[in-house]
Amino acid sequence: MSSKTVKPVMRSAAWRISLWATLAFACGTMLVFAFLHRFVADDIQRRSDAWLSGEVEVLGDVAERTPKDALYDRVVGEVAELAGKEVPNKLLSESSSNDSVFFLQAGGDGSRQLWVGAGDGEPTLKAIQAVKIVSDHPTDLHVQGFGVPFRVASIRLDDGSYIYLGLSERDELRVLRSLRLRFFLLWLLIVLFGFGIVFFTTRRMLSHVRKIAEAASRIGHSDLTARVPTTQKHDEVSNLALTLNHMLDRIENSMHQLHTITDSLAHDLRSPLTAIRGKLEMSLSAVMQVEQAEPIVSAIEELDRLTDFLNKSLDVAEAKADALRLNRVALDLDELLRIMIDLYEPSMSEKGLHIRLQSGGPLTIEADAALLHRMIANLFDNELKHLPPACSVTIRLSVEDDAASLILDDDGPGFDPEVCLHLFERRVKGRDSNGHGLGLAFIDAVARAHGGTVAASNRESGGARIIVALPLASNQGYQSPVPAI
Amino acid sequence: MRLLLVEDEPDIQNFLKSSLTEAGYQVDAAADGKTAERLVIDGQFDILIVDLGLPDQDGISLILKLRQLGVRAPMLILSARRSVDDRVRGLEQGGDDYLTKPFALAELLARLRNLIKRNSPPGAEAIRLRVLDLELDLLRREATRSGQLLQLTPQEFVLLEYLCRNAGRVVTRSMILDQVWGMRIQPDTNVVDVHIYRLRGKVDGPGQQPLIRTLRGVGYVLKDR
Numbered sequence: 001m002s003s004k005t006v007k008p009v010m011r012s013a014a015w016r017i018s019l020w021a022t023l024a025f026a027c028g029t030m031l032v033f034a035f036l037h038r039f040v041a042d043d044i045q046r047r048s049d050a051w052l053s054g055e056v057e058v059l060g061d062v063a064e065r066t067p068k069d070a071l072y073d074r075v076v077g078e079v080a081e082l083a084g085k086e087v088p089n090k091l092l093s094e095s096s097s098n099d100s101v102f103f104l105q106a107g108g109d110g111s112r113q114l115w116v117g118a119g120d121g122e123p124t125l126k127a128i129q130a131v132k133i134v135s136d137h138p139t140d141l142h143v144q145g146f147g148v149p150f151r152v153a154s155i156r157l158d159d160g161s162y163i164y165l166g167l168s169e170r171d172e173l174r175v176l177r178s179l180r181l182r183f184f185l186l187w188l189l190i191v192l193f194g195f196g197i198v199f200f201t202t203r204r205m206l207s208h209v210r211k212i213a214e215a216a217s218r219i220g221h222s223d224l225t226a227r228v229p230t231t232q233k234h235d236e237v238s239n240l241a242l243t244l245n246h247m248l249d250r251i252e253n254s255m256h257q258l259h260t261i262t263d264s265l266a267h268d269l270r271s272p273l274t275a276i277r278g279k280l281e282m283s284l285s286a287v288m289q290v291e292q293a294e295p296i297v298s299a300i301e302e303l304d305r306l307t308d309f310l311n312k313s314l315d316v317a318e319a320k321a322d323a324l325r326l327n328r329v330a331l332d333l334d335e336l337l338r339i340m341i342d343l344y345e346p347s348m349s350e351k352g353l354h355i356r357l358q359s360g361g362p363l364t365i366e367a368d369a370a371l372l373h374r375m376i377a378n379l380f381d382n383e384l385k386h387l388p389p390a391c392s393v394t395i396r397l398s399v400e401d402d403a404a405s406l407i408l409d410d411d412g413p414g415f416d417p418e419v420c421l422h423l424f425e426r427r428v429k430g431r432d433s434n435g436h437g438l439g440l441a442f443i444d445a446v447a448r449a450h451g452g453t454v455a456a457s458n459r460e461s462g463g464a465r466i467i468v469a470l471p472l473a474s475n476q477g478y479q480s481p482v483p484a485i
Numbered sequence: 486m487r488l489l490l491v492e493d494e495p496d497i498q499n500f501l502k503s504s505l506t507e508a509g510y511q512v513d514a515a516a517d518g519k520t521a522e523r524l525v526i527d528g529q530f531d532i533l534i535v536d537l538g539l540p541d542q543d544g545i546s547l548i549l550k551l552r553q554l555g556v557r558a559p560m561l562i563l564s565a566r567r568s569v570d571d572r573v574r575g576l577e578q579g580g581d582d583y584l585t586k587p588f589a590l591a592e593l594l595a596r597l598r599n600l601i602k603r604n605s606p607p608g609a610e611a612i613r614l615r616v617l618d619l620e621l622d623l624l625r626r627e628a629t630r631s632g633q634l635l636q637l638t639p640q641e642f643v644l645l646e647y648l649c650r651n652a653g654r655v656v657t658r659s660m661i662l663d664q665v666w667g668m669r670i671q672p673d674t675n676v677v678d679v680h681i682y683r684l685r686g687k688v689d690g691p692g693q694q695p696l697i698r699t700l701r702g703v704g705y706v707l708k709d710r
Contacts, residue, residue, distance in 0.1 A: 267538055267565040270585075271494045271497060273586065273587040274494075274497050274565075274586040274587035274588065275496035275497050275500065276587075277587045277588075277589070277590075278496075278497065278500035278504065278587075279496075279500055281504075281590045281591075281703070282500055282590070284703070293701070297701040297703075300703070304671070305673065307587055308671050308673060311671075339666055342666075343662075343676055343680075344676055346676070346679040346683055347675055347676045347679040350679050370668075370669055373668040373669065374670050374671075377668075377670040381672050381674045385674060
């Protein structure tokens with residue numbers, strides 16, 4: 001798996017949830033086990049201590065009763081050896097010699113009188129002498145040469161000698177170690193298994209949320225008729241989907257109403273306009289003298305301006321309501337600007353204006369061609385109408401932050417300060433402007449409909465600057481706002 | 486040329502009928518889809534003008550129905566919707582054309598001519614265009630007037646070629662923008678006029694008969710007689 005696919009998983013909410021849940025579970029079980037382990041260890045020790053205490057008393061008894069003759073060593077030694085075979089918690093010993101138990105009888109002066117066990121018992125005696133062993137209470141004893149300590153119980157005989165019975169804690173530790181090992185293996189298995197289950201369950205649940213978010217975002221950007229996916233289950237997630245769909249129904253409904261109103265408004269105005277224009281044109285063709293034609297011609301021109309105003313008002317109104325219908329195609333902005341400059345350059349140079357394009361070559365975006373044509377024509381019309389002679393316009397086209405950036409600079413008088421704040425509102429225009437004040441509002445409307453932005457300001461060095469940013473591809477708009485879940 | 490006009494607004498129907506008749510078409514008019522279907526079954530038409538906003542049915546479905554009835558003639562779609570929707574664009578690719586209301590009569594006539602020309606069997610493509618003493622070599626992209634070579638930019642040549650192809654007929658500014666620059670915009674400045682003005686300065690030299698005429702409020706015409 002490449003790092004590209006790993007990263008989103010690690011950053012996903014499912015990953016975090018399962019990580020924390022697993023951590024809590026692992027710590028909890030670990031704590032419980034610690035208590036259990038403690039209990040088991042104590043119990044084992046208690047049992048072996050009880051055995052030791054009992055056995056050492058029996059041995060003391062035997063030692064005292066057995067006459068101190070030549071057979072004493074053999075009798076006591078055999079009894080001790082026999083006792084060693086009944087050791088509690090005993091595991092099968094790998095060696096024949098019993099090294100888990102020792103029996104030691106030491107004189108009051110510290111001399112060794114009897115030894116039963118592995119080796120000669122010297123290190124054990126030394127260790128016993130180094131520590132004070134309290135009788136009747138078993139204690140831990142570390143003997144040189146043995147990895148694990150012995151549990152030693154002692155009893156004082158009447159003749160002043162001591163009997164020590166030692167039981168290696170090896171078997172006890174081995175039992176505990178095997179308990180720990182088994183627990184850890186099982187614990188690891190359960191934790192991993194639990195993590196997997198939590199991760200996949202949350203992931204599955206959240207993938208529904210993610211699908212909903214993606215669909216909602218897609219709907220927000222393009223298609224209002226689409227709906228978010230719903231599931232058959234009646235849980236919170238499917239409720240969310242149903243609520244969203246319900247909301248979308250209502251939005252689509254009002255959007256549909258808006259379309260119907262604007263469409264019928266357009267239709268109701270257009271038909272009489274068409275009829276009037278047709279009649280004017282017919283009467284124009286009947287007129288021969290220029291003087292008589294003049295009022296008809298200007299009436300037609302006024303009518304065309306009215307139509308243009310109607311179109312732009314409706315476009316701006318729809319765009320303000322985010323209801324502008326787009327027909328996106330791949331469009332080379334660089335090529336479009338060159339054609340537009342080619343179209344506008346003669347009019348500009350006629351007025352003494354210069355226009356220049358700085359572009360890094362073809363720059364394709366997905367946009368509605370007709371709307372973008374009109375938007376750029378609007379920008380150029382604005383410059384053409386408002387710039388005094390001998391000014392120049394510079395257009396810079398570049399890519400910035402996944403968006404095509406179009407910067408239009410001029411060295412004219414700039415925007416009227418009193419309208420500067422309301423540039424993109426309808427009907428806002430400069431004092432000397434003879435337009436209908438829809439130009440910039442329309443530009444803003446088109447840019448917003450494409451998921452872009454427009455900013456207008458006065459440059460410090462004088463002149464106006466308009467920055468239009470348009471997303472490179474339409475689908476990029478809805479991929480970024482959805483975080484990984 | 487038989488033309489079927491499907492338009493429900495009486496005012497528009499009337500003026501279109503008279504203008505089209507004047508332009509040499511033999512016009513039948515229908516005010517709704519049912520009438521249009523009946524007329525199409527009864528007779529053969531060379532071209533149709535269909536308004537999308539009909540009282541009894543949607544214009545698009547009428548067009549589809551007419552196509553099913555075997556109408557092969559090109560159709561010019563009139564739409565009062567301001568943004569022409571995708572379905573119309575689809576039809577346009579099938580050899581039809583659309584025009585939004587309100588429109589210039591000259592433009593309607595020009596688009597009708599284009600449609601008929603596009604749908605007639607292709608003749609030998611001319612490599613030379615000649616209008617009076619103006620001559621265009623379409624291969625070498627050169628124009629001469631009375632034998633004198635005109636210094637035209639490539640764009641000016643395309644513009645002049647378009648005027649020549651429509652010689653004697655009015656072309657509007659939006660037609661020029663559409664056909665020469667490939668965009669349907671309505672600039673509220675004089676961009677097209679300046680192009681024409683410059684072209685006229687090169688084509689109509691001093692002492693020559695002016696070929697490019699301006700019809701105010703309508704458009705331009707290249708005189709062919």
